[in-house]
Amino acid sequence: MKTVLVTGFEPFGGETINPSWEAVKPLQGCQIAGANIEVCQLPCVFDISLEQLYAVIELVKPEVVISVGEAGNRSNISVERVAINVNDARIPDNLGQQPIDTPVIVGGPSAYFSTLPIKTIANELNNAGIPATVSQTAGTFVCNHVMYGLLHYLNQRPPAMRGGFIHVPYLPEQATRHSGAPSMAVEMVTAALKIAIESALRNETDITISGGATN
Numbered sequence: 001m002k003t004v005l006v007t008g009f010e011p012f013g014g015e016t017i018n019p020s021w022e023a024v025k026p027l028q029g030c031q032i033a034g035a036n037i038e039v040c041q042l043p044c045v046f047d048i049s050l051e052q053l054y055a056v057i058e059l060v061k062p063e064v065v066i067s068v069g070e071a072g073n074r075s076n077i078s079v080e081r082v083a084i085n086v087n088d089a090r091i092p093d094n095l096g097q098q099p100i101d102t103p104v105i106v107g108g109p110s111a112y113f114s115t116l117p118i119k120t121i122a123n124e125l126n127n128a129g130i131p132a133t134v135s136q137t138a139g140t141f142v143c144n145h146v147m148y149g150l151l152h153y154l155n156q157r158p159p160a161m162r163g164g165f166i167h168v169p170y171l172p173e174q175a176t177r178h179s180g181a182p183s184m185a186v187e188m189v190t191a192a193l194k195i196a197i198e199s200a201l202r203n204e205t206d207i208t209i210s211g212g213a214t215n
Helices: 019-027 048-060 118-127 142-155 186-202
Strands: 002-009 035-042 064-070 077-080 082-084 100-102 111-113 132-135 162-168
Touching: 002 019, 002 048, 002 142, 002 186, 019 035, 019 064, 019 162, 019 186, 035 048, 035 186, 048 142, 064 142, 064 186, 077 118, 077 186, 082 142, 111 142, 118 132, 118 186, 142 162, 162 186
Parallel strands: 002 035, 002 064, 064 162, 077 132
Antiparallel strands: 077 162, 082 111
16 A cells, blocks of 8 residues: 655744644544555754654655645645755744754755645645645745755655645634734645645646646
């Protein structure tokens, strides 16, 4: 049976929960489109997050890896297109590190593109009534760090192993502490991730959509 690894993050930036992990953890042990789902919580820490991610990949040997993170200023599910080889932290990570203008991987290429069917995923989410876009930036904090590091790692492995990153909004209980911030219920985010997993397994190549599902 195929395996899909889905990761979320621990809370950071003064939050007590992280919507990525709250939405990811119910997927443990699920079977979607003939694949077994394994989940893992990553620390919101530069470098250590990648060490733990690589260790889990070696352990479960997934065909697909989807990392998920919090983007509290976004109202939609954001399917990320690209990760850049830059750490530029606006706040410290959970160990107090705040790298500025450093590479994720020394000597690595400037960017890596997701190998998931990003437009197909966004389109299928919207068709299911879940607001979604293709995003052109994963930021420069730990989320981008993990996406870039994941894609760099997978680039060294067989091409059958694919991966990418999805950002999710605050949960409603978080948004109450951030005036005017958008939010999405955890049940909807989990449902979106199930659709994304199934879409990634069914579609090795992407559809072409002009305009529309972009951010």
